[in-house]
Amino acid sequence: MAQEIVIRSERDVARFVNTQPTSKSAIFIVLVALGGIFVDAYDLTSLGIGVVQLRTQFHLTPFAVGSVTAMMAFGAVIGAMSGGYFTDKVGRFKMFMLDLIFLVVAAIGAALSVNIWMLLFFRLLMGIGVGLDFPVALSFIAEYVNERKRGGSVNLWQPVWYIATSCTGLVILPFYYFGNFGDHLWRIAVGFGAVPATIILILRYKFMDESPGWAAHYLGLNEAARILEKMYGVKVKVEREPTAKKQDVRIIRYSEIFSPKYRLRTFLVSVIGITQATEYYAVGFNLPTISTRLFGSAFIYAILGTVFFNIFGIIGGFGGVFSTNRIGVRRLAIIGYTIVVISLFSIYFLGPRLPVIVTALLLGLFIFGHSFGQGSQGMTMATLSFPTRIRGIGTGFAQGMTRVGTICGFYFFPLVVAKVGISKMLAYLALIPLFGLITTLFIKWEPVGQDIDEQDSDARLALSVGDSATAGSRGLKK
DSSP, rough: OEEEEOSSSSHHHHHHHHHHHHHHHHHHHHHOOOOOHHHHHHHHHHHGGEEEHHHHHHHHOOOHHHHHHHHHHHHHHHHHHHHHHHHHHHOOOHHHHHHHHHHHHHHHHHTTTTTTTHHHHHHHHHHHHHHHHHHHHHHHHHHSSSSHHHHHHTTTHHHHHHHHHHHHHHHHHHHHOOOOOOOGGHHHHOOOHHHHHHHOOOHHHHHHOOHHHHHHHHHHHHHHHHHHHHHOEEEEEOOOOOTTTGGGGTTOOOGGGGGGTTTHHHHHHHHHHHHHHHHHHTTTTTHHHHHHHHOSSSSSHHHHHHHHHHHHHHHHHHHHHOOOHHHHHHHHHHHHHHHHHHHHHHHHHHHGGSSSSHHHHHHHHHHHHHTTTHHHHHHHHHHHOOOOOHHHHHHHHHHHHHHHHHHHHHHHHHHHHHHOOHHHHHHHHHHHHHHHHHHHHOOOOOOOOHHHHHHHHHHHHHHHHHHHHHHHHHHHHH
């Protein structure tokens, strides 16, 4: 006989999710959500494998190279800033479907581009899809997993990211050896993104439902009860449907994440997002190019170097997942920043005297530290720091700030390398994670282990009681 539970308020829905073992259905939902992150990561980095080919084929200057790679980040800023808002306004499920349609169309269009302007347009469209997907995917995971496993589950997006970036090299290998695509291999890498996007789109449409927390706040307890019964296999009884709930259903205030209660958290996740994205996209995205300079100019070294370095990211990402609850996301960021700063300065100061393999290992250490620490913590901290009703806005803003860092990183590599070379570029770059480290040391906010929805509910209840008392006293004075 199915377990029967009674819900009387949004808090009951949140408490049930927080205390229940994650059901098999919910685990599947999380995996499908992470599938979207896989597509996002693949699309954002797939062009990196073919930058050398693209530069030759379209006769691009360093600035034009930065523009082609950064265009997707510009789109992601647009998608994230608007997508976070609409994720809270219209729901997680509708946005889940829309963003993948963007990604399927954009991947095919980019692969078939006949000139640089067509490629720029579809890269922009692809970026909008990625920007839309990130806030809703992480919000979904946070709202389907119990409190004890939430931090690690949200952090799973980081190893999935590096698995996806490794696939940009693996996808190309058979075409490199057995095809005759010449300078068009980059089209295969970019266009392949439509395949996993289509698969995830079908799975989302067939198996996913709305987040129970969002449904409870915006659609009412009866709809939340239906979702809980479907996902957890329990019998849910609604004893009281709150009145006037539908009146505020579309009132979403973007400014709330800058209110006194949340502004310090917003600032911290913004700094982490910008700094980690700048460091990653200045180095991580350009690993194929760096590999050809380290190991040899043949295109095969770009492919194998990408896979080699991303293995460090996979290891670091899973290390962060298993360490989240014990260490906390803030300390993970501190550790990651420290490793990244040390590795970058080591390459700069010791680089000319280091064997190639040692330089490669230091770059691998950079990727490991980034993945283990701050690489995931900006978005993870944002997801865990805001309550369900404004989580989309919070994660959307954090994703927007991350993409500002992405744009900086995309331009930083080609322009600075062209001016001063790779070695000095890495030294200048080290100042960025150093700033992130100092900020994270001074702002001591840690969301792991805190029930943000419970705190938010208590705060709103206290505010409501205070307003009622004020209104009552005014009435007595009259």
